[in-house]
Each structure stands twice: as structure tokens, then as C-alpha cells.
Amino acid sequence: MADERHVEDLIKKLTEEHENKKFDRRSFLRGTGKIAGLSLGAVLAQSIGGFEVNAAPKFESYPFTLGVASGDPLSDGVVLWTRLAPDPLNGGGMKRQAVPVRWEIAKDERFRNIVQKGTELARPDLGHSVHVEVTGLKPNHVYYYRFKSGYELSPVGRTKTLPAPGASVKELKFAFASCQQYEHGFYTAYKHMAEEDLDLVFHLGDYIYEYGPNEYVAATGNVRTHSSAEIMSLNDYRNRHAQYRSDANLKAAHAAFPWVVTWDDHEVENNYANNIPEKGQSPEAFIIRRAAAYQAYYEHMPLRKSSLPNGPDMQLYRHFDYGDLASFNVLDTRQFRSDQANGDGNKPPSEESLDPRRTLMGQEQEQWLFNNLSASKAHWNVMAQQIFFSQWNFGTKAAPVYSMDSWDGYPAQRQRVLDFVKSKNLNNLIVLTGDVHANWANNLLINFDDPNSKVFGVEFVGTSITSGGNGADKRKDTDHILEQNPHIKFFNDYRGYVRCRVTPAQWQADYRVVPYVTEPGASVSTRASFVYQKDQMGLKKVASAMVAHGMKMSEQVEEDRFTAHTHAHKKQIQQKREKVEQ
Numbered sequence: 001m002a003d004e005r006h007v008e009d010l011i012k013k014l015t016e017e018h019e020n021k022k023f024d025r026r027s028f029l030r031g032t033g034k035i036a037g038l039s040l041g042a043v044l045a046q047s048i049g050g051f052e053v054n055a056a057p058k059f060e061s062y063p064f065t066l067g068v069a070s071g072d073p074l075s076d077g078v079v080l081w082t083r084l085a086p087d088p089l090n091g092g093g094m095k096r097q098a099v100p101v102r103w104e105i106a107k108d109e110r111f112r113n114i115v116q117k118g119t120e121l122a123r124p125d126l127g128h129s130v131h132v133e134v135t136g137l138k139p140n141h142v143y144y145y146r147f148k149s150g151y152e153l154s155p156v157g158r159t160k161t162l163p164a165p166g167a168s169v170k171e172l173k174f175a176f177a178s179c180q181q182y183e184h185g186f187y188t189a190y191k192h193m194a195e196e197d198l199d200l201v202f203h204l205g206d207y208i209y210e211y212g213p214n215e216y217v218a219a220t221g222n223v224r225t226h227s228s229a230e231i232m233s234l235n236d237y238r239n240r241h242a243q244y245r246s247d248a249n250l251k252a253a254h255a256a257f258p259w260v261v262t263w264d265d266h267e268v269e270n271n272y273a274n275n276i277p278e279k280g281q282s283p284e285a286f287i288i289r290r291a292a293a294y295q296a297y298y299e300h301m302p303l304r305k306s307s308l309p310n311g312p313d314m315q316l317y318r319h320f321d322y323g324d325l326a327s328f329n330v331l332d333t334r335q336f337r338s339d340q341a342n343g344d345g346n347k348p349p350s351e352e353s354l355d356p357r358r359t360l361m362g363q364e365q366e367q368w369l370f371n372n373l374s375a376s377k378a379h380w381n382v383m384a385q386q387i388f389f390s391q392w393n394f395g396t397k398a399a400p401v402y403s404m405d406s407w408d409g410y411p412a413q414r415q416r417v418l419d420f421v422k423s424k425n426l427n428n429l430i431v432l433t434g435d436v437h438a439n440w441a442n443n444l445l446i447n448f449d450d451p452n453s454k455v456f457g458v459e460f461v462g463t464s465i466t467s468g469g470n471g472a473d474k475r476k477d478t479d480h481i482l483e484q485n486p487h488i489k490f491f492n493d494y495r496g497y498v499r500c501r502v503t504p505a506q507w508q509a510d511y512r513v514v515p516y517v518t519e520p521g522a523s524v525s526t527r528a529s530f531v532y533q534k535d536q537m538g539l540k541k542v543a544s545a546m547v548a549h550g551m552k553m554s555e556q557v558e559e560d561r562f563t564a565h566t567h568a569h570k571k572q573i574q575q576k577r578e579k580v581e582q
């Protein structure tokens with residue numbers, strides 16, 4: 001308890017420090033980021049928010065190396081993002097000066113019909129990132145945007161606003177992705193995603209990985225290399241985000257659609273829970289690390305100022321209505337969760353894991369979710385989140401084994417969701433999941449132990465973009481898992497993303513896969529398509545096709561992912577010990 005209090009005090013102190021000094025969060029939120037009226041013709045040394053402003057910057061090299069992005073769309077606006085980083089892998093390469101960045105948003109790609117423009121300051125305390133919250137746009141409209149700083153012009157991005165609140169919407173097409181370990185492969189899946197016809201993209205976490213070079217090794221080997229040792233400081237996290245974001249395919253997917261992002265664990269550290277690190281770091285050091293990781297995440301994502309970190313805290317769970325079609329609840333299952341039970345890993349349930357006080361979302365977020373579900377009149381209610389929601393037994397009925405990091409490690413939290421669903425008699429809940437580096441499709445049952453109980457929705461678990469390497473069609477333990485979990489209807493281990501086509505009556509998910517990621521150039525195909533029509537039939541497979549030239553079986557088992565992380569962690573500890581000894 002004393003320890004906990006000590007950590008609480010530290011969080012408070014960090015929060016105050018960030019609020020008052022380093023971050024100048026309050027004045028930032030009051031809008032000092034905007035510099036309307038600043039004369040841009042002259043070289044101007046003017047102090048805004050404590051920084052000298054260089055109004056006519058000259059860049060040693062191209063500053064828009066990380067591309068452009070848009071995100072968190074509303075029916076009348078969207079966030080436009082970029083970051084000035086002429087030397088992206090070495091802290092960005094900008095002087096400690098604020099630099100004005102002009103932005104334009106137009107109806108056409110050639111910017112003949114500009115609907116709005118303005119100037120925003122790229123500030124050194126936010127890594128020279130720019131987050132423009134455009135308002136006054138038309139609902140359900142496509143727009144094009146770009147930035148200019150000094151004489152340099154950014155690439156053009158395309159974005160789209162959401163339909164008007166409550167509008168009768170006939171169709172939504174979106175994709176979701178997760179888990180993009182840079183070293184494990186090429187982002188070919190993003191190249192294909194960028195060519196899809198989509199309204200929106202969701203990213204469900206593991207956008208970056210924190211490991212040093214070749215600490216976390218894919219079964220098919222690592223084909224790219226992290227540019228620095230395990231990331232700890234703000235500068236480290238910025239450089240890692242920049243390395244990932246320098247990838248042309250990832251930039252293309254960001255430039256093509258608005259994204260709604262949420263994190264999992266690797267944006268900070270493998271399997272962290274709230275303020276509890278994996279192992280080998282003090283809680284004090286970890287909280288400072290978490291603050292750095294959250295800030296770098298904000299700096300690189302097209303998030304609203306409402307998600308600006310407050311010391312080690314950040315508001316990431318949020319809600320989006322897609323007209324009357326879908327109500328999206330984007331969850332944060334890392335920041336507020338209880339520590340993993342039974343020492344983490346895949347374990348039998350225990351008194352500890354069954355403890356009803358355990359939480360994944362924290363009480364506030366849980367209440368927020370239930371309020372949203374109660375208020376929703378949408379055809380579909382969605383939980384866009386990180387971790388496997390359905391019961392997922394790796395053992396047998398007599399001797400179950402569950403993942404302690406997933407909802408199975410927090411059964412009381414899941415039961416509260418099931419009880420709520422039951423009390424409202426819902427049949428339209430869709431759970432979108434990442435984390436586990438494989439495709440799964442699950443019927444959501446009101447009682448997972450009774451295969452005949454009510455189907456109240458479905459869970460689509462999307463595979464990784466690269467994490468885990470090339471993958472296969474099936475793993476060694478797939479048949480056993482499918483046999484032990486009759487509500488799980490599909491498994492596939494190739495890399496890719498999930499494309500969804502949603503209408504009022506039907507939710508279709510297409511599992512888009514590439515046969516390899518260790519070389520560029522793989523083609524994309526749909527391994528299987530499932531529909532759910534809000535009935536007791538649950539998931540129906542409507543299409544299925546083998547992947548050309550792909551391996552059909554691998555010697556891997558589900559547990560291997562956990563083992564690979566454990567190996568990576570051992571290497572980290574070894575590295576640190578060596579560092580200390582030197």
C-alpha cells in the first residue's frame with residue numbers, strides 16, 4: 001500500500017510539473033498553438049508559449065519526411081496532422097524554435113477549390129508536430145489537405161468527414177489493423193489497404209514496438225532493424241515513431257483515409273498494466289517512461305487536443321457515431337487495468353484471476369461504455385479495442401488454460417459486459433480486436449460455456465500487419481483450439497488487415513491477407529468472408545479462398561508469441577546488465 005501511495009504521489013507531481021512548466025498544457029489548450037495574424041513574410045523573432053518563433057524557416061533537408069495524416073473525424077471536422085522532421089531518426093533535426101506551418105483543405109486534389117486555410121505553430125515541446133482541428137466542413141464529404149512551411153510543401157492527404165448525427169446511412173466501408181513490428185516484415189498490407197475504397201481506418205494498437213534491434217525475432221527472421229536500443233526516453237520514443245512512420249506504405253495508408261487510433265501495450269512496453277511495468281524497472285522509472293511514451297504517441301497520431309497527455313495520463317477512450325448506422329466505442333484497456341493475474345502468460349484460472357474487483361477498463365471507462373450502449377439507437381454497437389474478448393481456452397473443458405493478458409484474465413470485467421448486454425437484450429454488438437497476430441472470428445455468446453446460449457454479436461479479431469513474420473494458414477494447435485471453443489469459427493495466421501462492409505441489416509468482414517512479409521511485393525487476397533445478421537445463426541462464412549503459394553501449416557503454437565516476448569525481455573535485461581557493468 002505504501003508503495004502504491006508513493007506511486008500515486010509521483011503521478012501527481014509529474015502531472016503538476018507537466019501542467020505548469022515543461023508542457024505549458026493550459027496555455028496550449030487555450031489556443032496559443034494558433035498564430036492567426038502572424039506576419040509570415042519576415043524573419044520574426046517573437047516569443048509564443050516561451051519559444052522563439054522562426055516565421056521564415058529554411059530547412060537543411062525536406063521536413064515532411066513522416067508524411068501527413070488525418071483522424072478522429074466528426075460530421076463537421078477532422079484533425080489534420082504532420083510533423084516537421086528533416087532528420088527523423090535523430091530527434092527530428094529541428095532547432096528549439098517554434099515554426100509556423102500553413103495548412104489548406106480543399107474539395108479537389110489540385111487545390112483549386114480551397115474551403116479553409118490557416119496557420120498552426122509546430123512547437124519544439126511537442127516534437128514540431130502539428131494537429132489542426134478543422135471545423136465547419138460538410139458531413140460525409142471527401143476533402144484533400146496539405147501543409148507548407150518555409151518554401152517546403154507536404155504531400156497531399158485525402159480525408160472524409162462522418163455522416164451527420166442521426167443521418168440514415170446505408171453503408172460504411174472501413175478497415176482495421178494492428179501490430180506492425182517493423183523488423184518482422186514489410187508493410188505490404190498497408191500498400192494494399194491504401195488502394196481500397198474506404199471511409200475510415202481503425203488502428204487497434206501495437207503501432208510501434210519498444211524493443212532494441214533484433215530482441216523480438218519473428219519465426220521467419222527479422223528483415224529490418226530498429227535504429228536504437230530499447231526505447232525509454234521521449235527522444236527514443238520520438239525516433240522510434242519516426243522510423244516506423246518513414247515507411248512509404250504506412251504513409252500512403254495514412255494519407256488515403258482518416259484514422260481512428262488506440263494503443264495496446266507496445267506503444268509503451270510489453271504487457272504493462274496501468275503503472276506496473278513488465279519487469280526489471282522500478283514503478284517510478286516506469287511512470288516517467290509512460291509519460292514519455294504517451295507524449296510521443298500523441299505527437300505522432302492525428303488526435304484531438306482532448307487527448308493531449310497530462311503528465312503520465314492521457315484520454316484515449318472516445319466515441320464516434322457513424323450516422324444511425326454504427327456507434328463506435330474506442331477503448332483503452334491498458335492505462336487503467338489491474339495487473340495481470342498469475343504472473344501473466346497462459347495459465348489456468350485462479351482465485352486471483354477470478355477476483356471480481358479486477359478491472360480492464362477502470363470504473364469510469366466502464367460506466368462511460370455502459371452509458372454509450374444505453375443511449376445508442378444505432379443499428380450496430382461497436383467496441384474497437386485491443387485484446388481477445390471471447391473465451392479462448394487453450395486447455396480442455398476439464399482443465400482450462402487462458403491468456404492472463406486478455407479478457408479471459410479479467411473474467412469479472414467481461415461478465416459485467418455480458419450482464420449489461422443481457423439486461424438490454426442486445427444482439428448487435430461487434431467487437432473489433434487486435435493484439436494476437438492472427439485472424440479469428442468468434443460468435444459472442446451470453447454464456448461462453450454453453451454453446452447453445454444466445455448469440456448477441458460477433459468478434460472479429462484482425463491479424464497483424466507484420467508481427468510474427470510470414471505466418472501460415474494454420475498452426476499446430478489450431479484444430480485443438482477450434483475443437484475446445486465451438487463459438488470460434490475461423491482461424492488464419494497470415495498477415496494483413498480486416499475490411500468491413502456494414503449495412504443496417506448485415507456486418508460483413510473480409511479477412512484480407514498477404515502470403516509473405518519478409519520480402520516486399522506480395523499480392524493481397526481475401527482468405528475468407530463472414531457475415532453476421534443479428535440472428536441466432538451467428539457468423540456465416542460467405543466466401544473462402546486459399547492464399548496463392550502460401551504455406552498451409554506451421555509448427556508454431558499460440559504460446560510461441562508469449563515465448564518470443566519472453567526471449568526478447570531476457571535480451572533486454574542482459575543488455576541493461578551489460579550497460580551497468582560498462
Ligand SMILES: [Fe+2]
Nearest residue numbers: 179206435467
Ligand atoms: Fe502485437
